[in-house]
Amino acid sequence: MSHEGIRYISKEEQARDEHESRPLPRIAMTPAKVRVLLTEGKGLEIEWQDGHQSAWSFAWLRDACPCATCVEERKNEGRKIGQPKAKSADLLPMYQPPAKPAGAQPVGRYALQFNWLDGHASGIYSWEFLRRNCTCAECSFATAEAGSLLH
Ligand SMILES: [Zn+2]
Numbered sequence: 001m002s003h004e005g006i007r008y009i010s011k012e013e014q015a016r017d018e019h020e021s022r023p024l025p026r027i028a029m030t031p032a033k034v035r036v037l038l039t040e041g042k043g044l045e046i047e048w049q050d051g052h053q054s055a056w057s058f059a060w061l062r063d064a065c066p067c068a069t070c071v072e073e074r075k076n077e078g079r080k081i082g083q084p085k086a087k088s089a090d091l092l093p094m095y096q097p098p099a100k101p102a103g104a105q106p107v108g109r110y111a112l113q114f115n116w117l118d119g120h121a122s123g124i125y126s127w128e129f130l131r132r133n134c135t136c137a138e139c140s141f142a143t144a145e146a147g148s149l150l151h
């Protein structure tokens with residue numbers, strides 16, 4: 001028997017969903033400047049047309065991959081977008097180089113795609129996705145506020 005279509009969500013998730021679906025003005029989702037700091041290995045920086053500036057580390061971006069496989073994996077592990085995988089205590093600590101892409105290319109006019117060195121490249125990072133997941137203090141605070149509204 002399939003329970004598809006039935007979705008149980010917590011109040012917190014509901015608040016987050018509402019926050020995530022709140023409409024953004026077009027200028028907030030249109031980059032004025034995009035910089036992929038490949039050689040520095042730092043990450044992605046975007047200056048938006050509304051003047052807001054965002055920056056993400058490559059590690060964050062890899063753990064935020066919006067492809068179906070990664071979304072499913074995060075859901076199963078209860079991880080948030082950009083949250084690294086929990087290191088298993090049973091395993092010997094293994095050195096893992098921080099995620100880095102070999103390159104990045106625009107997808108149409110609405111997104112960016114990374115070719116990660118681990119071979120993964122199916123994530124399409126739309127401008128809207130990036131702006132909604134801006135990690136600056138101001139935006140992180142706004143997201144946390146939305147999550148606590150119903151408590
Ligand atoms: Zn992915």
Ligand SMILES: [Zn+2]
Pocket residue numbers: 052053054134135136137138139140
């Ligand atoms: Zn921000």
